[in-house]
Amino acid sequence: MNIPLNTTCPLCGKSNNCCNGIDKSRGICWCTNETFPQEIFDLLSEEDIRKKCICQECLLQFKN
Template sequence: MSESYPSQAKSTAAKASQVNVLLCPLCGEANGCSYAAGRPHSECWCNHAEFPEGVFDRIPAEQRRKSCICQRCLESYTDQAEHKQEPHS
């Protein structure tokens, strides 16, 4: 009798379906998403935030567009991006 193992695609799909929309996909902490918590999107902190190019590239592909990043991860990315752009004296 042979054992069958799930394919890589099925495994990836299972992980993606287990995404908790209330957690940041980068740090795993609460993301503060009002919409995911059942409140109007207009109440969300992200409506007043700027998301620099590249910030979402850090999210694993199977988790993109499944849950929001948190404000702390956004601020951390923004700080790192600003330090890279500052000229060295």
């Protein structure tokens, strides 16, 4: 099995710090408590949507 890890942000390419893509036993990820506006998903390519997590930095930047 060779599942690509969901560790990088599709917008900036940095680590997204999302534990949902790495190890769920680490606990609840920061993104679980955040709301992601629909518009931010419009920035992603279709194959990245729901596969790669946006990092907190990009989310905050988008909201500002």
